[in-house]
Amino acid sequence: MTAATTMDPTDAYPGYLACLADADEYAAIDVALGLLDAGVPPERVLLDLVAPAQAEVGERWARNEWSVAQEHAATHISERVVAAVAAHANPRPTGGRIVVACMDGEWHALPPRLVAEVLRLRGWQVTFLGASVPAAHLVSYLHRHDAQAVALACALPMRLPHAHRMIEACRRSDVPVVVGGRGFGADGRWAARLGAAWAPNAPAAAELIADERALRRVPAAQLGHLADDEYASLVRRRGELIDSALTDLRERVPATREYTAAQLDSTVSDLGHIVDSLAASLYVDDASLFTEFVGWLVEILTSRGVPASAVALTLEHYAAVLRDFPRASDAVARSRAGLPATPRSGG
Known part of the structure; x- marks a missing residue:
């Protein structure tokens, strides 16, 4: 498969998805780099190519069209593509440190990785801690490093009690938190119940983090029940x-x-x-x-x-x-x- 020559990620999407289906890592990277070489901004490649393809990978697993092995292979390839896009862009930070992590017990690391790279592209110094970070370890890291904010991801609603404990642990460290992921509901309603600022996507998270006053101005948790x-x-x-x-x-x-x-x-x-x-x-x-x-x-x-x-x-x-x-x-x-x-x- 040859590298993409289009300047529209949506046009390159079918070919990229075919690369994932064929487990062709090098062709998938070529598609992404071809878009970058054609002048497509890195953020669009991440959000309009990699993100929707990964959503489709999850749907194919859910429909039992792909095995767990196929889903894992496709996810690994997309992670390699994200790394290639990040290396190609190679931005230099102009803002403060943002820590991005998955909730304890949460193993869906690619979506928050995309958030981390979008934040990096927008000038933040980003530390991505990856999947399933225990609350105590996250707090210890925050104590050692001066973070301006923490972005926490949760894909599974069943993890919400653990998510709340992590949110509260960050707050006790006086670090504001933004949360995202399907685990908080499609409209973020469960984030509001836990008293957390919610962003529906990576650009929204970046905008919220840039407004520290809005990030800290969050109603208290509603858990009297x-x-x-x-x-x-x-x-x-x-x-x-x-x-x-x-x-x-x-x-x-x-x-x-x-x-x-x-x-x-x-x-x-x-x-x-x-x-x-x-x-x-x-x-x-x-x-x-x-x-x-x-x-x-x-x-x-x-x-x-x-x-x-x-x-x-x-x-x-x-x-x-x-x-x-x-x-x-x-x-x-x-x-x-x-x-x-x-x-x-x-x-």
């Missing part, structure tokens, strides 16, 4: 809930008793995600977080041959064992409304 102890109680019962749901599935779906070790691990992981997403919905007091997660999980599983009834059975089980959790019960009931009825157990 945590006084009812539902969230804390659910988290304490996490292991018990996963075990009881697995036992229930084995009793009601005999085929699960013959699962391989890999199938069993995947099932336990999915059950854990269900509990964690329910806990996160309690943390921000928004049942839509859980219903959206359930809808997404059903799409993922059905694309892999697992019927929606498997999720419906688990939610039916949780509806029974969480009767004394009014907010959790409401979220479970709402999510069950869009699923097929579960079959009656024999007896």
